[in-house]
Structures are given as C-alpha cells and as structure tokens.
Amino acid sequence: MILGQTNIWQIAKFSKSNHLTTPTITEKLHRMANAISVDGVAKGFGNVIALDGVDFEVATGTVFGLLGPNGAGKTTMVRVLATILDPDRGRAEVLGLDVVKQARELRPLIGLAGQNAAVDANLTGMENLRLIGRLSHLGPGIIKERSGELLERFGLSGAADRTVRTYSGGMRRRLDLAAALVHRPPVLFLDEPTTGLDIQGRSELWEMIRELVAANTTVLLTTQYLEEADRLADRVAVIHGGLVIANDTPAALKARLGGTVTELNFHDEATAIQARDRLARQFDKVERERALVRLTLAAGAGQLMEVLRALDAGGIEPASLTVRDPSLDDVFLALTGRHTETEAVSQETSEVRA
Amino acid sequence: MATTAPPESPASGGRMWVVHDALAVAQRNLIVYLRIPQLLVFSTIQPVIFVVMFRYVFGGAISVPNGSYVDYLMPGIFVQTVVFGSMTAAIGLATDLKSGLLERFHSLPMARSAVLAGRTSADLVRNVFVATLMAAVGFAVGFRIHTNVWAFLAGMGLVLLFGYTFTWIFATVGLAVGDPETAQAASFPVMAPLVFASSAFVPVESMPGWLQVFAEHQPVSVTASAIRALFIGGPTTSYVLQSLAWCGGILLVFVPLAVARYRRTV
Numbered sequence: 001m002i003l004g005q006t007n008i009w010q011i012a013k014f015s016k017s018n019h020l021t022t023p024t025i026t027e028k029l030h031r032m033a034n035a036i037s038v039d040g041v042a043k044g045f046g047n048v049i050a051l052d053g054v055d056f057e058v059a060t061g062t063v064f065g066l067l068g069p070n071g072a073g074k075t076t077m078v079r080v081l082a083t084i085l086d087p088d089r090g091r092a093e094v095l096g097l098d099v100v101k102q103a104r105e106l107r108p109l110i111g112l113a114g115q116n117a118a119v120d121a122n123l124t125g126m127e128n129l130r131l132i133g134r135l136s137h138l139g140p141g142i143i144k145e146r147s148g149e150l151l152e153r154f155g156l157s158g159a160a161d162r163t164v165r166t167y168s169g170g171m172r173r174r175l176d177l178a179a180a181l182v183h184r185p186p187v188l189f190l191d192e193p194t195t196g197l198d199i200q201g202r203s204e205l206w207e208m209i210r211e212l213v214a215a216n217t218t219v220l221l222t223t224q225y226l227e228e229a230d231r232l233a234d235r236v237a238v239i240h241g242g243l244v245i246a247n248d249t250p251a252a253l254k255a256r257l258g259g260t261v262t263e264l265n266f267h268d269e270a271t272a273i274q275a276r277d278r279l280a281r282q283f284d285k286v287e288r289e290r291a292l293v294r295l296t297l298a299a300g301a302g303q304l305m306e307v308l309r310a311l312d313a314g315g316i317e318p319a320s321l322t323v324r325d326p327s328l329d330d331v332f333l334a335l336t337g338r339h340t341e342t343e344a345v346s347q348e349t350s351e352v353r354a
Numbered sequence: 355m356a357t358t359a360p361p362e363s364p365a366s367g368g369r370m371w372v373v374h375d376a377l378a379v380a381q382r383n384l385i386v387y388l389r390i391p392q393l394l395v396f397s398t399i400q401p402v403i404f405v406v407m408f409r410y411v412f413g414g415a416i417s418v419p420n421g422s423y424v425d426y427l428m429p430g431i432f433v434q435t436v437v438f439g440s441m442t443a444a445i446g447l448a449t450d451l452k453s454g455l456l457e458r459f460h461s462l463p464m465a466r467s468a469v470l471a472g473r474t475s476a477d478l479v480r481n482v483f484v485a486t487l488m489a490a491v492g493f494a495v496g497f498r499i500h501t502n503v504w505a506f507l508a509g510m511g512l513v514l515l516f517g518y519t520f521t522w523i524f525a526t527v528g529l530a531v532g533d534p535e536t537a538q539a540a541s542f543p544v545m546a547p548l549v550f551a552s553s554a555f556v557p558v559e560s561m562p563g564w565l566q567v568f569a570e571h572q573p574v575s576v577t578a579s580a581i582r583a584l585f586i587g588g589p590t591t592s593y594v595l596q597s598l599a600w601c602g603g604i605l606l607v608f609v610p611l612a613v614a615r616y617r618r619t620v
Contacts, residue, residue, distance in 0.1 A: 118454035122389050122390060123386065127385065132462065135378055135464040136463055136464070
C-alpha cells in the first residue's frame with residue numbers, strides 16, 4: 001500500500017532528525033509496515049460468539065475503520081487489541097507484539113478512548129490526566145507538561161480545574177481522548193469515539209483524529225456511523241456477526257456498487273411495484289422497499305432520463321426523486337442484504353409516519 | 355503534536371511499580387472521597403450521631419452487666435462504623451466498573467494489583483481519620499479507657515484491621531455486581547445481621563437462644579468483645595485470637611476472590 005510506505009519513510013526521517021541516539025526498539029517498531037495484524041481471532045461469551053475468526057491488517061500511520069452495527073463484535077475486537085480481553089483462538093499483534101504473551105511490553109505503546117473507556121467524574125480534568133500519566137509511569141515533570149499541553153490542545157484549559165461532573169458530553173469525550181494520549185502512544189484505539197455527540201462535537205473530534213494521523217499515529221476506530229468511516233478511514237473493514245465481510249478502501253467499497261444511486265418514491269406500494277417491474281426490464285439493479293424503488297445506475301446520472309422516460313411510457317409518476325453517490329450503508333446493504341441499525345430505525349420511523 | 359516520540363518509560367507492570375501505582379490510586383480515591391459530601395457525611399457524621407444517640411437515647415434503657423453503657427457501647431460503635439464504612443469500597447469499585455474506568459486501567463501499563471491495593475489502602479486511611487474522630491467524640495460524652503494506652507492502641511489497631519478485612523469482602527461484592535445501586539442494596543443484607551445480631555450494642559444474653567449461638571461467635575461480636583476487653587479489662591486473649599482468626603480467614607478467602615474477580619472483570 002503506497003500510503004503505508006510513504007508513512008514509513010516519514011517516520012524514518014522523523015526519527016533521524018529528532019533522535020540522534022541509536023534507534024530504540026520503539027522506533028524500530030514504528031517502521032513496521034503493519035502496526036496491527038489480526039489473524040483468526042475468535043472470542044465468545046458463554047453462548048454468544050462475539051468474534052468468529054477475524055483477520056485484518058492495519059498499515060502503520062493509517063486510520064482503519066471497523067464498521068458495523070451494534071453487537072457486530074467491534075468493541076470485543078478493540079478489547080482484544082487493547083490487551084483487556086484474551087482471545088479464545090487466533091492471534092493478534094500490535095507493533096509486532098503479541099497482545100496476550102507480550103501485553104506488558106505492549107501497554108505503554110497503546111492508547112484507548114471511546115464509549116467504554118472513561119475518566120473519573122469526581123476528579124478535575126487536570127487530575128484525570130495526571131492520574132493516567134502516573135499510572136503510565138511517566139515522570140512528574142513530563143506529566144505536568146503534557147497534561148497542560150493536552151488540555152490546551154483540546155480546548156479544556158479553562159475547565160482544567162473543574163470536576164469532570166460539570167463537563168458537557170463533548171468536553172468529556174475530548175478529555176477522554178486526551179487521557180489516551182498522555183503517554184503518546186504510537187497506536188490508538190478509538191471505540192465509537194463520537195457516539196452520543198452532536199454534529200459540532202463530532203466534527204471537532206474528527207479534526208483531532210486527523211491531526212493525530214498526520215503526526216503518524218496509527219488509529220483503529222470503530223463506528224456505526226458510515227459517514228465517519230468514510231471521512232476518516234483509509235481502509236474500512238465491515239464487520240457483521242463476528243466476521244469481516246469486506247475489507248477495502250471506502251472508495252473501492254463504493255465502487256463495488258458501481259454507480260449513482262437513484263431513489264424514487266411513489267404515492268403507494270402498488271405504483272412502486274408497477275414501476276419496479278417496468279424498470280427491471282431495462283436496468284440491472286432495481287430494488288423495492290415499500291413505496292420506494294432504488295436503482296444503481298452504472299453510467300451515472302446521465303441515465304436518469306432513460307429512467308424517467310421508461311416511467312412516463314408506463315404512465316407512472318414518481319412522488320419524489322433523489323440522486324446520490326452510494327453511501328457505506330448501501331455497501332452494507334449490498335453485502336449483508338440488511339440495513340445497518342441506524343437505517344433500520346429511520347425506516348421504522350417513516351413507517352410509523354406513513 | 356509529536357505523537358511519534360517513543361514513550362519515556364518502557365518499563366511496565368513490574369513488581370516495583372505496585373507501590374507507586376497503588377499510591378496513585380489511593381490518592382485518587384481519597385480526593386474523590388473528600389469531594390463527595392455524601393461520602394464524607396456517611397462515614398463521619400453518621401458514626402458521631404450513633405455515638406451520641408446510643409449514649410443518650412438508648413443508653414438509659416439498655417443495661418449492661420458491669421460498668422457504664424458508654425464504655426460498653428464505644429467498642430461496638432467502632433466496629434459497626436468500619437463495617438458500614440467498608441460498603442463504600444463496594445460502591446466505589448462498582449462505580450468505576452460501570453463508568454469504564456477499570457477498563458481503561460486494564461489497558462494501561464500499571465500494575466494489575468494496584469486498583470484493589472489502592473482502594474483498600476485509601477479506605478484504611480479514611481478509617482484512621484474516622485476512628486480518631488469517634489474516639490474524640492466518645493471521650494467527650496464520657497467514654498473512658500480502664501486499662502492503659504497500649505491496650506487502647508492495640509484495640510484501635512484491631513478496629514482498623516477489622517475494617518480493612520471487611521473492605522476486601524465488599525470490594526468483591528462491588529466487582530461482582532458491577533452497579534453502584536445494586537452494590538449498596540446487596541451490601542446491606544450482609545452487614546445488618548452481622549452488626550445488629552451481635553454484641554456490638556447489646557449483650558448477647560438478651561437474645562433468644564438460637565440467635566445467641568450465631569451472635570456469640572460471629573466476627574463482629576468477637577471483635578467488639580476483644581476491643582471491649584482491651585479497653586475495659588478482663589480476659590482478653592481468647593477474644594483477640596478469635597478476632598484475628600476471623601480477619602485472617604476472611605482475608606485468605608476474599609483477597610484471592612476479589613483479585614480473581616478484578617482480573618475477569620471488564
């Protein structure tokens with residue numbers, strides 16, 4: 001992968017210019033092509049199989065997205081990689097270190113933030129960062145310097161001495177991310193980093209993640225938001241029922257669908273069925289869901305006229321029409337035959353409205 | 355931000371870090387403790403109210419074989435306070451588990467044993483403070499030591515050891531239930547019979563025969579009796595040994611249980 005190689009070169013350059021001493025083990029690890037490699041990892045909890053033989057690799061200095069609905073196994077995967085859970089089968093390496101056998105060596109090199117990692121609500125922002133710094137075995141001087149730096153960087157300087165209890169959701173998440181960075185880990189795990197945040201909080205956090213990657217941190221993030229994976233990730237693994245069902249760049253995943261998605265809404269289902277039958281004669285990918293007909297047009301929006309002519313010939317009039325690029329949800333639907341959870345919810349809502 | 359710089363401390367999780375990490379956790383627990391008014395009130399004002407209430411409200415109605423009721427009462431109140439206070443370990447750990455803080459701790463290079471060691475040490479420090487405060491209030495309402503200062507200090511030491519022992523029981527409870535409200539609800543049925551069906555507040559002889567058997571031998575009673583003997587005088591060795599045996603036995607069972615629970619818990 002070209003991107004990965006570029007980054008390795010950058011690290012080598014960075015190491016030379018910043019560290020005149022001989023390269024440390026850590027620096028050597030930084031130069032590895034793959035920061036994370038997962039091979040046949042399986043994990044069950046009682047009768048529930050959370051991971052059923054997962055494989056993937058993450059190139060150093062890239063963002064890797066694990067995309068899937070709730071219960072797909074994303075969080076379990078992060079816990080295995082963050083040395084919190086031992087897998088039942090398979091092996092996983094982060095920076096060339098086995099997450100089970102070399103967990104002790106690995107822990108100083110990883111950071112964890114997100115929905116399940118947390119900060120202490122009764123401590124101030126500063127106290128939280130200092131606690132994590134101490135427990136990461138950093139010296140007092142470095143802890144003081146970094147805590148101040150991170151609070152500043154994450155726009156929390158003004159709230160540094162307030163207890164976290166008084167923070168907004170977005171502030172807590174930023175502190176949570178800051179806490180994961182106190183020891184400057186080269187690999188960062190973000191488990192649904194923006195779940196529960198408003199649009200502004202989400203884009204702020206996205207911006208911060210982008211900056212981290214620019215500084216050559218390898219990031220593995222899990223998300224239910226298709227847009228998030230699309231915006232941030234260099235590669236995306238779609239995970240479903242404990243299995244990786246697709247692993248590609250967001251662009252390639254979209255390309256698999258081949259073309260522009262056109263959605264036509266009709267006044268009732270009967271009309272939609274009529275329209276579907278008529279369009280299916282002329283086009284390949286035609287699906288119907290209640291009063292909605294979805295087509296994927298290989299030649300792009302130019303084919304739209306053909307669609308409308310075909311409908312016009314049958315005397316069918318659409319109520320509304322939408323043309324868009326395929327989203328990752330379309331990919332998910334194409335891969336699993338099911339919508340992701342968020343989509344399913346919005347459909348239920350529209351059903352109620354109808 | 356140069357996140358590529360190698361971490362300064364590759365040493366991680368070694369035994370030498372246990373004390374360092376436990377101190378960091380203990381300090382954090384003590385800060386939190388000072389910051390939550392309910393916790394402070396629960397463990398300081400409440401025992402003081404108990405001392406005053408038992409001394410003046412029930413004291414007249416309860417008669418004890420020899421000596422004054424306040425001298426009988428104080429050892430019981432000490433034991434009751436540290437037993438009730440140990441519930442904060444259950445609530446605290448359940449809160450940390452629920453909030454995800456323990457999960458984060460699991461991903462850090464810190465010593466695994468530091469969370470429990472830090473928690474129980476912080477509770478021990480708090481008990482030193484609470485016991486001192488209660489002794490002062492006790493002395494103010496007429497409580498007197500009839501032996502000597504060494505016996506008094508030995509008695510206070512036993513109070514603290516007993517409190518420390520119970521902290522491990524409730525640490526296990528907190529980790530097992532994983533929810534602060536449930537931890538509180540689950541702790542009370544364990545504590546109430548131990549504290550009230552005991553010689554802490556009333557002589558065991560006043561209870562029905564079937565209850566006496568339990569009340570005479572259970573840990574709260576023998577510890578209260580041991581402390582009473584150390585403060586007032588009389589045969590001491592048997593009670594002290596029984597109390598130490600209980601503490602040792604409970605620690606032998608619950609320290610490994612709590613540690614095992616903590617390791618499996620995220």
